[in-house]
């Protein structure tokens with residue numbers, strides 16, 4: 545299908561993912577030649593899910609973290625939403641686990657620290673992801689972990705206190721209180737899902753799995769799962785603390801940050817460090833101001849409105865190129 549809104553700005557290539565009401569295409573940002581992913585959503589299909597898109601956009605525009613997939617540009621037409629985001633060339637963490645059968649405790653620790661850092665950062669803004677599953681955890685070119693798909697994330701008014709009613713996310717990772725449709729508070733749901741993720745990293749299969757949805761729910765509500773013999777006792781203990789049926793007994797994200805299993809071999813607790821969301825980079829600014837035939841000051845004034853338009857994408861993508869030690873260039877694509 546031709547997307548005229550992208551014409552001249554992005555060369556759209558193959559489909560790399562398709563979820564419920566969205567399709568994700570690989571594309572090239574013409575001005576910089578950088579690869580991007582474009583999440584395409586048809587408004588007619590979205591219908592009453594439209595507020596979720598608005599909520600995700602609001603979240604993504606405030607979030608800037610090395611382990612959260614970056615938003616570059618938003619294009620809205622009468623019929624579509626286009627989210628231009630960071631291309632995670634390593635694909636899904638899930639495929640990485642399957643390929644290696646299961647990961648060692650050290651490999652799992654490295655990935656899990658990144659997940660906890662991203663989720664703690666998200667929670668510090670009062671958001672909960674609520675759909676943490678291996679398919680929503682991608683890898684970039686350097687095997688850094690990237691959280692994606694904040695379509696279900698919630699920022700209930702008044703931070704995390706107000707209960708969220710909508711049951712959402714995929715059942716295999718759904719916490720018991722979600723399965724019961726109980727009033728629940730976001731953060732604990734993410735801790736349960738991270739427990740399922742850590743189990744999948746270490747075991748290579750899921751703690752609760754069943755073809756039949758009712759028996760899957762029964763297993764989740766029982767909180768009983770197999771503890772493979774090859775798992776270390778400290779790993780088993782940590783997973784038990786995360787897969788507590790009663791959310792009140794579950795370990796919190798903050799306790800995870802300094803948990804000995806996570807800090808083993810690394811002195812400091814996991815940092816929720818976020819690279820400065822919108823730092824001013826003068827090399828990129830001067831290249832863009834030359835290209836636009838304007839002054840550095842005016843270019844920065846224009847950029848720091850963070851409109852998430854094509855110039856915002858060009859700025860972020862040139863910054864990404866610079867961080868990869870590549871030469872900076874802007875071309876007309878002609």
Ligand SMILES: COc1cc(O)cc(Nc2ccc(C(=O)Nc3ccc4c(c3)C[NH2+]CC4)cc2)c1
Nearest residue numbers: 560561568581613629631632633635692693694
């Ligand atoms: C903020 O980031 C978001 C937000 C959102 O709502 C959805 C996404 N979705 C993405 C889905 C996939 C990719 C992606 O890059 N997928 C990808 C890349 C490379 C390969 C694969 C998938 C699979 N085969 C191996 C190679 C990027 C964003 C992001």
